[in-house]
Amino acid sequence: MQKLIIAAISLLLITAFAVNYKQLIPSSATQDSNKAALDFNAYSVGINTVIYDVNGEINYTIQADRQVQYNDDSTELDKPFVRLFQNGESRWNLLANTGVISPESMANSKEMRSIELSGNVEVYSLDDFGNRTVMTTQKLMLNPQLETLMTDQPVRVETxxxxxxxxxxxxxxxxxxxxxxRDVRGIYEYPPPN
Structure with missing residues (x-):
């Protein structure tokens, strides 16, 4: 219950900032028709967003150095770090140079928005025995709700x-x-006995 209250308060604060943001723009900028209109409606630095599932459990989190939400409802992230949770525990972590959250109009629903990660994308996880799995590529599409990844770029997976x-x-x-x-290549090294 506390998580839902915190999430609701966070959403209200973000909404209040977005609504009042237009008042922060100098009136001379809005009156000058020769100047280009702003194509974004919200700007944040040092974000930490927590998304909950219908049961109130953490579904995933997004942290970023900077976030810009554009008028088309897309969101650009600098240095995003995404943590996917399974059964209440952080299971997969993703980081990249940049990220773009798709506009709601491109998704089947608000909950199904995808995140395109670009530039030195790394996906990593530790299993129950402490074994690390690392995936690296330059571009990756993440659906955080379904916990699926897609890329058409060269990719490397290492354990x-x-x-x-x-x-x-x-x-x-x-x-x-x-x-x-395609172009699949791999090496398996039999682990030495303990």
Whole structure:
């Protein structure tokens, strides 16, 4: 219940800032018809957003150095860090140089908005035994609700015993399934006995 109240208060503060933002623009800028109109409606620095599921559990979080929300409802992120949660625990972490949250008009619903991550994209996780899985690429599409990843770019996946590379990939993080598209190459190193 407290999580829902905190989420509601955060949403109200963001909405109040967005509504009052237009008042912060100098009147001379709005009166000068020769100047270009602003194409964004909100700007934030140092964001930390928590998204909850219908049961009040954390679904995912987004942190970024800077966020700009544009009039078309898309949102640009600098240095995004996304944490996906499963069963109340952080399971997958994604970071990149930039990110773009798709406009609501391009999604089936507000909950199904995708995030396009670009530039030194890294996806990593630790399993129950402390084994690390790392995926790297230059561009990746994330659906945080379905916890799916897609890319048509070269991608590399590494664990303690596997190194796999390919061009293009679809991944379902819920089922830990990865489908590589083409030019697939890999090495498996049998782990030494303890």
């Amino acid at each position: 303690s015993s596997i190194r796999q590379s390919a061009v293009g990939m679809d991944a379902d993080l819920n089922s830990d399934e990865i489908v590589f598209h």
